[in-house]
Amino acid sequence: MFYREAGQFKTSYKSDQAIFPILQDRIGLGLIVAIALIGIPFIATDGFLNSIMIPFLILALAAIGLNILTGYCGQLSLGTGAFMGVGAYSCYKLATIFPDVTILVHILLSGFFAAAAGVIFGLPSLRIKGLYLAITTLAAQFFLEWMFVRWGWLFNYNESGAIQNVPQKLFGVQITGAAADPVTRYLVVLSIVVFLTWIASNIIRGRIGRSWMMIRDMDIAAELMGIKPLNAKLSAFAVSSYFCGVAGALMVFFWLGSAEADVFNINLSFQVLFMVIIGGMGSLIGSFMGAAFIFVLPVVIRTIPRVLGLDIGGATVEHVSTMAIGALIVLFLIVEPHGLARLWQIGKEKLRNWPFPYG
């Protein structure tokens, strides 16, 4: 009823191959982008932008990165945090070596360093798969994290061992640094994330994306049909790490402001993996939903005692929320192992058939 594609005829190849062939999807997406672009900057407070919207978008980008690798190409990785770190550190180096070039270029370039790291640590995927591969990606996680601490050149030998964002202006508007307005930073992050999501959806629709999915579904059959596992797997590692690297750079420059190596630890990897699994493997919209769920949920749980007027110590709230999140994740995996994206699909089906039980 609400979501019927009946009567929408595709009369050209162009319209047949559109990303959103259905009118309702286009309207819906247009509305979401309009709200994100115009609505939220007007109504949101600085705190909301800083502590919810910006991190949500950045983590969603990282989740898209991991989803490309795990959801579309079927290679489990626990090294996401480290690849994000590579992006962040290389962006910092680029920004301090070339201070005159705009930060946006640095951020988009820094992803390539992460991609290179991803390809190197993705090499074992040619011989092994599944859980064995997941463990070798732990090597990336711990080795790179160690490097961020020990290799002083990476953080310009400063005392604190942390990397800071470099204040920069774009068209006369401060976009990074402490002086930058949260709304400006939000809009920059939003445009980068939207742009990269668009790129990702096109890569996935194309030849490369299809070869990843063939490898995921059955690698031997894919090989017989002429897909080179070497190219498919390593390109998945490269593209995935590119996205993670950009997310890491955004994280330091537009969200945290400064970061130590510890930010990119294994818990970040787990967090992003949760977003992918809870959101739905092999779904871009799922990455956003998963990021919202995993990132916003703890924030909500932590505010519950305050809303109820209970006087509980901060540490206890932290502990109880860890427990609650763990329990919710397990519950969610039991109830809907295919993630929020699957619920979204069921919802769309319901809307299509309403008011009838089936179409």
Add this chain to the structure above:
Amino acid sequence: MLSEIFVEPFVLMADIPDLLLQTIWEGFVAGTLYALIALGFVLIFKASGVFNFAQGIMVVFAALTLVGLYANGVPAWLALIITIGVMAILAISIERVVLRPLVGQNEAILLMATIGLSLFVRGVGETLFGGETKTMITSELGLPTGITDWNVFDGRVTFQHIDIAAVVIAVLMVAGLAVFFSKTRIGRALRAVADDHQAALSVGISLHQIWAIVWFASGVVALVTGIMWGARSDVSFALEVIALKALAVLILGGFTSIPGAIVGGLIIGIGEKLFEVYWGGLLGGGTEAWFAYVLALIFLLFRPQGLFGERIIERV
């Protein structure tokens, strides 16, 4: 530079043999503890195909429960018994609440479930006993605490008694498990389940029961590991990350092999200590954080099934 890598460390080893012996001993003890954690993984992986990421947190949780009970006035021996009981309850509830509904799911989802579980157990432990670092009740449990010096090669090698006890207890436990697996009824049922789920079901072995037993067994292994590790350093949640090294051990030894877990643990324990002492300085130290994983990664490129693992055969 080349001489620093290929010559000097060996010269140093030959010049100061007591340092070498000391390093190997330290690595041996650390390796024993890695092997114990890996053993917990192997038990569960063999019987249920679940890759239990929560093993590390189970080690911490068991040690925390023991210390926490003692701090609340429970005598040490009673605290030990209660802790074993708690691990049994944990095992049964994990089987009922988490594993049973997830049977037959994709391995990534099972892995995520155990990571979720580890968050939950961590939260429970922190809520009940607090997140701060605690000291293990070593002497109260009747474990030795002194040190013995052994004069050798004009030098001295120091043995902590607790380390010796750790090795002895580990050996006893592995032997006990081996006897349990080969001689008892439940042990044989366990091996049957590990071999073939459906065949085991068809001869009347209850999978649920076996899974609960296996989780309990690895809970007990976790408790012993927790006591030993806690006695060597202290009881804190940092142990959870160290416990991930057991995953590298598993790669070396193979996911399904108990001897593999032990040999792998020792190789990694001794290897990382030697590397840190003799080569770590070249890289700025702290190499123990990644050595195990990088070794496992290189090893995998040559032998994907591990030292003792079953050969991976793919059917189309």
